[in-house]
Amino acid sequence: MTSTGRADRTVTMREVAERAGVSVTTVSHVVNDKAGARIGAEARARVQQAVVDLGYRPNVLAKNLVQGTSAFIGLVADSIATTPFAGQIIRGAQEEAWRHGHVLLVANTEADEAAERDALAMMLEYKVRGILYSTWTHRATQLPPALAETDHVLVNCYAPGTATRAVVPDEVAGGRSATALLLAQGHRRIAFVNTTSPSPAREGRLQGYREAHAEAGVEVDEALVLDASPEQEGGYGAAERILALGATGVFCHNDRVAMGLYDALRERGLRVPRDMAVVGFDNQEVIAGHLRPPLSTVALPHYELGAAGVRVLLGEQRVEPGASLRVACPVIPRDSISAR
Amino acid sequence: MTSTGRADRTVTMREVAERAGVSVTTVSHVVNDKAGARIGAEARARVQQAVVDLGYRPNVLAKNLVQGTSAFIGLVADSIATTPFAGQIIRGAQEEAWRHGHVLLVANTEADEAAERDALAMMLEYKVRGILYSTWTHRATQLPPALAETDHVLVNCYAPGTATRAVVPDEVAGGRSATALLLAQGHRRIAFVNTTSPSPAREGRLQGYREAHAEAGVEVDEALVLDASPEQEGGYGAAERILALGATGVFCHNDRVAMGLYDALRERGLRVPRDMAVVGFDNQEVIAGHLRPPLSTVALPHYELGAAGVRVLLGEQRVEPGASLRVACPVIPRDSISAR
Numbered sequence: 174m175t176s177t178g179r180a181d182r183t184v185t186m187r188e189v190a191e192r193a194g195v196s197v198t199t200v201s202h203v204v205n206d207k208a209g210a211r212i213g214a215e216a217r218a219r220v221q222q223a224v225v226d227l228g229y230r231p232n233v234l235a236k237n238l239v240q241g242t243s244a245f246i247g248l249v250a251d252s253i254a255t256t257p258f259a260g261q262i263i264r265g266a267q268e269e270a271w272r273h274g275h276v277l278l279v280a281n282t283e284a285d286e287a288a289e290r291d292a293l294a295m296m297l298e299y300k301v302r303g304i305l306y307s308t309w310t311h312r313a314t315q316l317p318p319a320l321a322e323t324d325h326v327l328v329n330c331y332a333p334g335t336a337t338r339a340v341v342p343d344e345v346a347g348g349r350s351a352t353a354l355l356l357a358q359g360h361r362r363i364a365f366v367n368t369t370s371p372s373p374a375r376e377g378r379l380q381g382y383r384e385a386h387a388e389a390g391v392e393v394d395e396a397l398v399l400d401a402s403p404e405q406e407g408g409y410g411a412a413e414r415i416l417a418l419g420a421t422g423v424f425c426h427n428d429r430v431a432m433g434l435y436d437a438l439r440e441r442g443l444r445v446p447r448d449m450a451v452v453g454f455d456n457q458e459v460i461a462g463h464l465r466p467p468l469s470t471v472a473l474p475h476y477e478l479g480a481a482g483v484r485v486l487l488g489e490q491r492v493e494p495g496a497s498l499r500v501a502c503p504v505i506p507r508d509s510i511s512a513r
Numbered sequence: 514m515t516s517t518g519r520a521d522r523t524v525t526m527r528e529v530a531e532r533a534g535v536s537v538t539t540v541s542h543v544v545n546d547k548a549g550a551r552i553g554a555e556a557r558a559r560v561q562q563a564v565v566d567l568g569y570r571p572n573v574l575a576k577n578l579v580q581g582t583s584a585f586i587g588l589v590a591d592s593i594a595t596t597p598f599a600g601q602i603i604r605g606a607q608e609e610a611w612r613h614g615h616v617l618l619v620a621n622t623e624a625d626e627a628a629e630r631d632a633l634a635m636m637l638e639y640k641v642r643g644i645l646y647s648t649w650t651h652r653a654t655q656l657p658p659a660l661a662e663t664d665h666v667l668v669n670c671y672a673p674g675t676a677t678r679a680v681v682p683d684e685v686a687g688g689r690s691a692t693a694l695l696l697a698q699g700h701r702r703i704a705f706v707n708t709t710s711p712s713p714a715r716e717g718r719l720q721g722y723r724e725a726h727a728e729a730g731v732e733v734d735e736a737l738v739l740d741a742s743p744e745q746e747g748g749y750g751a752a753e754r755i756l757a758l759g760a761t762g763v764f765c766h767n768d769r770v771a772m773g774l775y776d777a778l779r780e781r782g783l784r785v786p787r788d789m790a791v792v793g794f795d796n797q798e799v800i801a802g803h804l805r806p807p808l809s810t811v812a813l814p815h816y817e818l819g820a821a822g823v824r825v826l827l828g829e830q831r832v833e834p835g836a837s838l839r840v841a842c843p844v845i846p847r848d849s850i851s852a853r
Contacts (some may be wrong), residue, residue, distance in 0.1 A: 183662070230662070233638040234583060237574045260600045264621050271628075276635055279619045281604050288611075295616055298573040322523070322570070405803035429799060436805055439779055457799060459769060463745035465776055 184229040192223040204231040237300065244275045246483060247296035247304040248328075251284040258457050258475065259309040262328060265479030266305055273487055275302060293319040303486045305479070306330070311341055311373050326492075328482040329475075336494040340481045344374050347471045347502030348381020349388075351424045351452045354469060356389045358510050360422035360450060364415045366434070368403035368426045375426075378454065382424060394418075401430060408433030412441070415449075422450035422510070428457045431468050431509075446511035456505050467507035474500045524569040533563040544571040584615045586823060587636035587644040588668075591624040598797050598815065599649040602668060605819030606645055613827055615642060633659040643826040645819070646670070651681055651713050666832075668822040669815075676834040680821045682813055684714050687842030688721020689728075691764045691792045691811045696729045698850050700762035700790060704755045706774070708743035708766045715766070718794065722764060734758075741770060748773030752781070761790065762850070768793035768801045771808055771849075786851035796845050807847035814840045 186204075190197045195216050202210035203220040212220075223229070237243040248266050267277045278301065280292035296304055303324035308314060314330040316337060331339035355363045365382045368375050379398065386393045397418055401407030408430035415423055415434075425431040431453035438449055445451050445466055453461060456472035477500050484490040485498065492498045526544075530537045535556050542550035543560040552560075563569070573584070588606050607617045618641065620632035636644055643664035648654055654670040656677060671679035695703045705722045708715050719738065726733045737758055741747030748770035755763055755774070765771040771793035778789055785791050785806060793801060796812035817840050824830040825838065832838045 228662075230634070230637045232640060233635075234574055234640055243574060263619070264623075267619075267621055271631070276618070276639075278616070279603070279607075281607055283604075291611070294570070295573075297570045299616075300572060300574055322568070405805075409805065429803065433803070433805075436779070439776070459797060460799065463769065463773070465745075465749065465773075 184227045186229070188227060189220065189223045189229045192227060193219040195220060204229075205236050243300045243302065245278045245296070245299055245301040246270050246275045246486060247292075247299075247301040248277055248279045248307065248479075249289065249292050249296070249304060250279065250281050250307050250309065251289075252281065252309045258455070258473075259329075261475035262307055262309075262479040262482075265476035265481075266328075266483050267479075269480035269483035273483070273489070275483070275487070289317055290319065293317060297322055305482045305486060307479075307482070311344065313373075324486055326482050326486045328478050331497050338485055338492040338494060339497040340478050340485060340492075341373070341497050341499060342473055342478065342502055343499035344377025344502075345381045345384065346499070347454065347473075348378030348424075349385045350381070350502065350504045351378070351454060351471045352382045352385035353389070354452050354504065354506070354510055355422040355424060355450055356385055356391065358422070358450065361391055362394065362397065362418070362420045363422045363424060364397045364399060364418060364420035365424045366399050366401050366408060366411050366415070366426055366430055369400045369407075370403060374454075378424075378426065401426075403427055404429045405433035405436070408435075409437045412437030416441075420449075422452070424452050425454065427455045428453035428461045428468060428470055429455075431470070432460055432464060435464055445509050450510040452510065454502075461505070462507065464509075466509050469507045469509045470505050471502045472505050474502055524567045526569070528567060529560065529563045529569045532567060533559040535560060544569075545576050583640045583642065585618045585636070585639055585641040586610050586615045586826060587632075587639075587641040588617055588619045588819075589629065589632050589636070589644060589646050590619065590621050590649065591629075591647070592621065592649045598795070598813075599669070601815035602647055602649075602819035602822075605816035605821075606668075606823050607819075609820035609823035613823065613829070615823070615827075629657055630659065633657060637662055645822045645826060647819075647822070651684065653713075664826055666822050666826045668818050671837050678825055678832040678834060679837040680818050680825060680832075681713070681837050681839060682818065682842055683839035684717025684842075685721045685724065686839070687794065687811045687813075688718030688764075689725045690721070690842065690844045691718070691794060692722045692725035693729070694792050694809060694844065694846070694850055695762040695764060695790055696725060696731065698762070698790065701731055702734065702737065702758070702760045703762045703764060704737045704739060704758060704760035705764045706739050706741050706748060706751050706755070706766055706770055709740045709747075710743060714794075718764075718766065741766075743767055744769045745773035745776070748775075749777045752777030755789075756781075762792070763789060764792050765794065767795045768797045768808060768810055769795075771810075772800055772804060775804055785849050790850040792850065794842075801845070802847065804849070806849050809847045809849045810845050811842045812845050814842055 186197055186200050190200045200220050203217055270277045282288040282292055305326055305328050307328035308330040311329050313333055316332050327337055327339040399411055401411045403426050412434055431451050453468045453470035456470045461468045461470045485492050526537055526540050530540045540560050542552055543557050610617045622628040622632055645666055645668050647668035648670040651669050653673055656672050667677055667679040739751055741751045743766050752774055771791050793808045793810035796810045801808045801810045825832050
C-alpha cells in the first residue's frame with residue numbers, strides 16, 4: 174500500500190496469458206468477448222480461471238473504443254438539491270441501466286446553462302448510448318440543441334411541439350385518487366388547496382379533483398378550490414378560508430402544505446381526522462409518515478420515472494415520437510382521513 | 514431526426530480535416546492535445562474553427578485509452594434515498610471534480626453487497642482515477658477489498674485501524690455550536706435529546722454539549738441528557754420529560770426530533786421560543802426553515818464533504834494516512850431561540 178491507499182500494482186494481460194499458457198491475443202479475445210474469434214473451450218476456461226486467480230480487470234475503455242459506442246447512459250438533471258426525494262429518479266435509472274448492462278453517468282447542472290452545455294458535451298465525448306434529460310419538478314422545458322446529437326428521452330418534463338419522447342407522472346389520475354379517498358369516506362365538501370405556480374401538477378391535479386367528483390356524482394362548489402404557495406406557510410395560511418367554507422375534508426397540493434395546515438388546525442384546537450380529513454401529495458419521506466396523525470397521500474413515482482426513461486431509451490418500451498408515457502402515482506393510505 | 518430523436522449522423526475527424534485543409538493526423542493531434550506534436554498556430558486555429566463550424570465531438574474514450582487512465586472519479590454511495598439531503602455530497606463531489614477536469618461516475622448500492630461489488634468492478638474496469646466511498650450517515654465502515662486496487666478516500670465514514678484517509682463532519686464542534694447558541698442567550702438548564710443509535714454523531718454531539726458548558730463555566734446536570742429515537746416521534750415523546758426537568762432550552766439531535774417536540778409543546782399550549790428555546794441539527798431543507806417558528810439549527814456540510822473528498826483524492830488537500838479531515842458544521846440561526 175502507498176500513502177494514497179492504492180495497492181502497488183495492476184495485473185497485466187501478459188500475466189494472465191502466461192498463467193493460462195496462451196497468447197496475449199487469445200486473452201484479449203476472451204476478455205473482450207470478441208465476436209468471430211475462434212478460441213477452444215479449454216483455452217477459454219484456462220483464461221477465465223487465470224483472470225479470477227490473478228484478479229485481472231479488463232479495460233472497458235478499449236472495448237468501447239473498438240465498438241465505437243460506450244455502455245454509458247447519461248442523466249442530465251437540473252437539481253439534486255432542492256427536491257430531495259426526487260433523487261429516486263437517479264436510483265431508478267441506475268438500477269434499470271445496470272439490468273441492461275449499461276452504466277449511468279450523472280450530471281447535476283443546478284439549472285445553469287453553462288454547466289448544462291458542459292455536461293452534454295462531456296457525455297457526447299464519452300459516446301453515450303443516449304441521454305435522459307430530467308427536471309426535478311414536472312414541467313415543460315426547452316431542449317438544449319446538443320441533445321439532438323444522440324438518442325434522448327425526457328424524464329419528468331416534456332417539450333411541447335417537438336417529436337421528443339417523455340416519461341411523466343400521471344397528475345390527473347393522481348388528483349383523482351387523492352380526491353376519491355375523501356369521497357369514499359362520505360365527504361361532500363372537499364376543499365382543494367392548489368399551488369399558485371402554473372404547472373402540469375396544478376392543471377392535472379385540479380382536473381383529477383373534478384373528474385373524481387363527476388364519477389361520484391357530486392357537484393363541485395368552485396369556491397372550494399383555493400390557491401396557496403406550495404409549502405408549509407401556504408397550508409397554514411389557508412386554514413381560515415377552509416374552515417369558513419364549511420369543508421370537512423381537504424386535498425392539499427403537496428405534503429408540505431398539509432403539514433402547515435396541521436399546525437393551523439392544532440392551534441385552533443381542531444384534530445385531524447376527527448374535525449378535518451386531510452390528504453397530501455408527494456409522499457415526502459421525512460414528512461408524510463411522521464406527522465401526527467400520519468398523512469394519507471399520493472406518491473410521485475420518481476423511481477419508476479427513472480427506470481421507465483431507461484427502458485424507453487433502450488427501446489424496451491415503446492413511446493411514439495412526441496408522446497408522453499404517463500406513470501401512475503400510487504395511493505399511500507395512512508391515518509388522516511376519517512369515516513363520516 | 515429519426516423516431517428516437519437522434520440527429521442523422523455524426524461529424525467525423527476526416528470532415529474536420531477536409532474543411533481545415535490539413536491531415537487527419539493533424540486534427541487528431543489538435544483535438545487530443547497531444548504533447549510534443551509540432552503544429553503551426555495557423556493550422557491549429559483552422560482546425561479549431563472547423564471543429565466549431567461542424568460541431569465535431571472528439572472521442573474521449575480514445576484519449577483515455579492512450580493515457581492508460583481516465584478522467585473518471587468514482588463515487589460509491591450506500592443510499593441516495595433514505596437521507597435525501599445527503600444528495601449534496603454528490604453535488605459537491607461533481608462540481609469539484611469538474612473544476613479539476615474530471616467526471617464523476619456515481620453508483621448507488623442501497624448497501625447491497627453484490628451491488629457494491631458490481632459497482633467497484635465497473636469503476637475499476639473504467640480505469641477510474643480513484644474512488645470516493647461514502648455513506649449517508651456518518652459511521653465506521655469496513656472496506657470492500659476491491660477498493661485497494663485504486664486510490665480511495667472515505668466520505669462521511671471512516672475505517673478504524675486502517676491507513677485509509679477520510680473526510681467527515683466535525684460532530685464535536687457542531688454540538689458545541691448548537692449548545693453555545695442556547696448558552697449565549699442565558700439558558701442554564703439545557704436539555705439534550707440525543708439519539709438512541711450508537712454513532713459518531715451521538716458521541717460527538719454529546720461531547721460538544723459538555724465542552725460548551727465547560728467553556729461557559731456552567732455545570733452539566735446529567736439528568737438533562739436524554740435519549741430518543743432520532744425522528745419526529747422521538748421528539749414528541751420526550752416533551753413530558755423535558756418539561757418535568759425544568760429545562761428552558763433544548764438541543765435536539767436533529768431537526769426531525771425538533772419538529773416532533775414543536776408538536777408536543779403546541780398541544781400543551783406552550784410556545785417556541787417564549788416558553789421553550791429549541792435548536793436542531795442537520796438543516797434539513799424541507800423542514801428546518803418551514804417550522805413555526807423557523808428552527809435555529811446546525812448544518813451538516815454535505816456539499817463540502819463531497820468537494821473535500823475530491824480534493825484529497827487528487828492530492829490538492831493533504832490528509833495523513835489513517836487520519837480524518839474534519840469539516841465544520843455551520844450554524845444556521847433562525848427564530849427558535851429567545852433572549853432570557
